Amino acid sequence: MRNARTKNIIFLLLWNILLITLVLLIQGKSFGQYYNPPTTWSSLLKNWSVNLNGGRTSFFGDVSVYDHEFEEKMRKDGSWGWGVEIGRKFTPVISLSVQFMMGQLAGSNSKSHFTSDIQEVSFNGSLDLLNMLIPGNDAGLHPYVKAGFGQFNFNSRLIYNDPDTPDLTAESKSPELIGLIGGGAYYYISNSFDINMELLGRRMSNDRIDGTNNSKHNDYYSYFSIGITFKINNVPRDTRYYKRMGMKSPLIRRR
Known part of the structure; x- marks a missing residue:
């Protein structure tokens, strides 16, 4: 038993x-x-993005008045610009990008005013502050900081209020160095799209973009922009994709 x-x-x-x-x-x-x-090809395409942006440029130098009044600076002492940025997110915190920006700078004082056409190419890195401090969060709004460096060209014209004083012109003979620093925030819309708002300051290595050279400090300008980001190859795959990759089981349900 x-x-x-x-x-x-x-x-x-x-x-x-x-x-x-x-x-x-x-x-x-x-x-x-x-x-x-x-x-390998799918991995290389993952996490890339293209951002289209436009906004307001503001100049700070000899020929400017509202350097300490943000609202007046944006409304009266600036111009417009637009840009295209191609980037890749390597981790939830770290992203690298290349940006092309072009537009116009403008400024004035009691004696003169100027305009300048600019073209800029820069290489930038950004840190997602929310993902850095709270990993794995599902928030929609993400603040970030950003810094980089690049080169720019300019073509400026200084016009005096006195009609008897001839205008002055200044232009870059070769691309000049520029440093960028600032930050912004992006808002998650979907797996394919974000929108963002950003303010970056640009520090130049000269004091003549406004056609004058009367200060001990170099000129600089800012670019306040709003943009939309298209995220490449970032849509979750359904079952058909994995079948093409070799999946044969019919038991796996679609997401």
């Missing part, structure tokens, strides 16, 4: 072990195919 009971227990244990093994094999096959590693 005891031997028969022992045999039944051993049989049940072996049967359960066999069932568990079969379940694990089926799950391993199905989910292993579902999580098939992406191709």
